[in-house]
Every structure is written in C-alpha cells, then in structure tokens.
Amino acid sequence: MTSHDLVVVGGGPAGAAVALGALQARPGMSVALLDRADFPRDKTCGDGIAPEVFDLLTDAGVPGVADGWAPVDRLSMRRGERVVERTMVRSTWVIPRAVFDERLHQAAVRAGAQPHTHRVSQVTVGADDVRVDDRFSAPLAVGADGAHSVVRRAIGLPPGPTAFALRGYAPTTDRRVGTQAMVFGTSRQPSYAWSFDRGDGLANVGYGEVQAPGAPRLSRPQLLAQIEQLLPGSTADGTQWKGAHLPLSGWGARVASGRVALTGDAAGMVNPMTGEGIYYAVLTGLLAGRAAAAALDTGDLHLFGRDYTRRVRTELGPHLRHSALAARLCRSGRLLDAGVRAAQSDQRVFDDLVDLGLANGRITPVVLRRLARHLLGTATQRTEHIG
Ligand SMILES: Cc1cc2nc3c(=O)[nH]c(=O)nc-3n(C[C@H](O)[C@H](O)[C@H](O)COP(=O)(O)OP(=O)(O)OC[C@H]3O[C@@H](n4cnc5c(N)ncnc54)[C@H](O)[C@@H]3O)c2cc1C
Incomplete structure (x- = not known):
C-alpha cells in the first residue's frame, strides 16, 4: 500500500486536469x-475540442496542446x-484523443503526478482515508474514470441519463473540408x-442519440445507416467504428460525497x-484539483466534497440549468x-447557440426573441394555410 495526498482514478482529460489543478x-x-x-490510448469520441478548453489549459500552465493541428x-x-453554415467567433479543433489525451497526461506527469497503470476495482471510503x-x-480521492465510473458506484x-453514439474515421469529403457539420435526426431527439x-x-464521423430509459439501443448497422441517411457518402472507406455511452448532465446532480469528488x-x-x-x-478536473489543494492547505479535509460542489455550482450552475432546458426543448422538431x-x-443567435452547446453559455435574450419570432412566424403561416 502506498500513501499519497490525493488519489485520482482515471487519467483522461478530467483526471489529468485534477492533477494539474x-x-x-x-x-x-x-x-x-x-x-x-497505457497512454497513448484511443477514446471513442467526436474529437471536437472547444477553444475554451485551451483557455483553461493555458491558465493551468499547459499551453500549446493543439500544436500541429489545424483550427476548424x-x-x-x-x-x-x-x-x-457560418464562421464561428472562435475556431474549434478536431484532434484524435490518442493525441490530445496523451499530451494532457504527459503534462500532468511533468507537473509531478505519479502515473500507475492499474485497473481499479474497489474503492473503500474510511473515516480518515480512501483506499483503492x-x-x-x-x-x-477523485473519480475521473469515465462513463462507467467505479468511484461513482463506490x-x-x-x-443518470445517457446517450449512445458511434464514431469512425473516413476521408473528408470535399465540401466538408474545414467544417464541423452536424445534421439533426428527424426521429428521436436530441440526435x-x-x-x-x-x-x-480524415474526418471524425458519427451518430448519437439520447437513450430513452429501458429502450433497446440501436445496433451498429442501424447506427451506420443513420449516419448515411443524414450525411450521405460520409462513411465511405471509414475505419475504427466504435460505440460508447455519454452520461448527460442535468441540474442539481450530486458530484461529491465527503472526501471523494467526481469529475x-x-x-x-x-x-x-x-x-x-x-x-x-477539464473544468471540473481543475476545480477538484484546486479544492483538494485547498483542503490540504487548511486541514479541513472533510469539507473537500462540499467545497468542490460549491465551486462547480458557481462556475457551471447557470449553464447546467440552461443546457438542460435547451435539451428538453430540442425534443420538439x-x-x-x-x-x-x-x-x-x-x-448573434448562432454564436450564442455555439457557446451553449460547446462551453459555458446560456439561453440569451436574443436567442429567445429570435426563437419566438420564428415559432410565431411558422404558426402564422400555418394558420394562413389552413384558412
Ligand atoms: C461517440 C462520442 C463522441 C463524443 N464527441 C465529443 C466531442 O466531439 N467533443 C467533446 O467535447 N466530447 C465528446 N464526447 C464526450 C467526451 O468523450 C467525454 O465527455 C470525455 O472523454 C470525458 O473525459 P473524462 O476524462 O471524464 O473521461 P474519459 O475520457 O473516458 O477518461 C476516463 C479514463 O478513466 C480510465 N478508467 C476507466 N475505468 C477505470 C478503472 N476502473 N480503473 C482505472 N482507470 C479507469 C479510462 O481508461 C480513461 O482513460 C463524445 C463521447 C462519445 C462517446
């Protein structure tokens, strides 16, 4: 048994950010x-990385994580x-996770984290310590062990609610060069x-949809068919098709218990x-790392979970409420x-929706006004048609 100040389970973006913070x-x-x-390792993902991620990492002393990759x-x-189709206020990046996650993991190790290749199966929370x-x-301790977290169970x-998505890599078709293209489904929403x-x-190509509780999830051929139906030609010569769950946020969800935080x-x-x-x-990882350092500084170790929860609510509370409401509204075609x-x-509506979908944005007054105008416009057209 080795003793540490902090044990982080999972060395992906969240875990590396905990160590960095x-x-x-x-x-x-x-x-x-x-x-x-062992890193580098693949992670099933769309590989789209918002510019705000690089802001957070630069503040944490890790600039240049996107070096060598072209902005989109x-x-x-x-x-x-x-x-x-519009130009975004700030470019995003599409970087394979085998590259991005390794850069973060290496940065955490350079900062002093001690890496161990170890599959965690049991986490025991005692009166004074957490044993793994x-x-x-x-x-x-911090759980950064992804969608099927052992620490969360412990x-x-x-x-909570999940979506399921399939992704692969295929040659980028000419008209989609330099673009992130999203085509919404016409059946289950959001999808x-x-x-x-x-x-x-190459382009990262995929399809995902929210999982209704208890409903069977689509098979791989069905998911591939959805991609082809919505983005014809995009799966041609595709490789590395893999599916995975996405645990979706809501408002008011618990993120810690005593000496253990989840990120x-x-x-x-x-x-x-x-x-x-x-x-x-990355954001919750940095917040958990900073809360752990503060708890060790003050000696108030039992306040770690409460302090971390407060930090998450301060940074993300309004956004989590607005994005949960927006996801609910998106169920309507x-x-x-x-x-x-x-x-x-x-x-401005385009920019605000990008901010709400990729980072810390909210449903702004201009979005509400424009939505209302277009909804009313449609209603008026319908009435005229019926009349
Ligand atoms: C198909 C798909 C497309 C997506 N597209 C995007 C996108 O374009 N942009 C975006 O921002 N997000 C996207 N996401 C979401 C994104 O992938 C995750 O939110 C992100 O990876 C979360 O990072 P994390 O560090 O919390 O977890 P992970 O990246 O999953 O890292 C968890 C780490 O924990 C390790 N681990 C797990 N269990 C154990 C254990 N028992 N013991 C030890 N280690 C363990 C794993 O090996 C892994 O390295 C997508 C997800 C999917 C499934």
Missing part, C-alpha cells in the same frame, strides 16, 4: 494518477431542408450525425444538447427548426 495550487503534493490503460472555422447545422484496491491510499450514486474535419484528410464523465458532465464533454471534464432558422438569420 492540484499541483499548480500546491506544488510538491503527492498525486497518484491511476489508469487501466466553420460550423454547419442542418435539419431536413433547413441549414445554417488496498494498493493506494490518500485522505482525498459512493452510492446511481447512473444528430456529424462529420468533423480533422484537417489531415468529467464520472460526474455525468456531458452537454445534453450536443454530447460535448471535454470542456466540462418545431423548436429545432426554429433554432436553425434563427441561427441562419442572426449571427
């Missing part, structure tokens, strides 16, 4: 960073015949197919509108159509 605030602290995989400037959204498989112990939190150009000749997917922090989760993983039309007619 903790070691930046309290250099020299002993942080064990456990992952079942254009975003298109389509539903049926309605389409909007009777191999690692620390007064504080502190008795049930899984969409995507083609995100990586800038190196990223383990905390159920995926945007329920878009499936984006890397921003929330009419509202989705109105959203696409509003974004088509006004760059």
